[in-house]
Amino acid sequence: MSWDRFALLYARVEAELAKALQRGHGLGLSEYRALGRLAAAPGGEMRMQELAEAVGLNQSSVTRLVARLEEAGMTRRALCRDDRRGVYSVITEQGRLRLTEATPTYERSLAAALEQAGVDPILTPLVLAVRSA
Numbered sequence: 001m002s003w004d005r006f007a008l009l010y011a012r013v014e015a016e017l018a019k020a021l022q023r024g025h026g027l028g029l030s031e032y033r034a035l036g037r038l039a040a041a042p043g044g045e046m047r048m049q050e051l052a053e054a055v056g057l058n059q060s061s062v063t064r065l066v067a068r069l070e071e072a073g074m075t076r077r078a079l080c081r082d083d084r085r086g087v088y089s090v091i092t093e094q095g096r097l098r099l100t101e102a103t104p105t106y107e108r109s110l111a112a113a114l115e116q117a118g119v120d121p122i123l124t125p126l127v128l129a130v131r132s133a
Contacts, residue, residue, distance in 0.1 A: 005122055005126055006126060009117055009123050012113060012117050013113040013117065014029065016109050016112070016113035016116075017029050017106060017110060019109075020105050020108075020109035021105060021106060024102070024105045025101060025102040025105060028065075028068075030055055030057060030061075030065055031065060033054075033055045034065055034075075034089075035074060035091060035095050036103075038051070038089060038090070038095065039095075039096055043090075044090055045078065045088040045089065045091070046088060046089055047080070047086055048066065048087050048088070051089055069095065073092060073094045074092055074094050074095030075089050075090060075095050076092055078090050
């Protein structure tokens with residue numbers, strides 16, 4: 001039963017975040033998270049497999065995600081200097097700017113979604129736990 005409540009909270013919050021980012025910035029939630037992970041990584045770059053794990057996607061999904069980000073000029077690919085088979089995704093200045101612009105929307109939407117979910121008595125304990133973590 002607890003897992004079902006967690007899944008419900010997660011689904012509600014994710015839906016609100018996705019709508020807000022798409023509406024306000026033309027970004028999908030996975031795109032936003034990928035930009036955030038890249039921005040935080042040393043040198044602003046991650047191997048594609050590392051990025052997939054960091055955002056919870058499989059290899060083919062992260063490849064499509066990175067292709068969309070590249071097409072929009074927010075990332076670029078780079079070959080690993082030591083192992084030419086390794087491919088990195090690298091955040092660009094445009095990607096950093098887009099992330100900076102979208103972060104306040106993400107944070108406001110997260111707070112609002114948690115506030116709204118906290119009104120539901122079955123979700124209140126989970127919302128409190130998330131806020132205190």
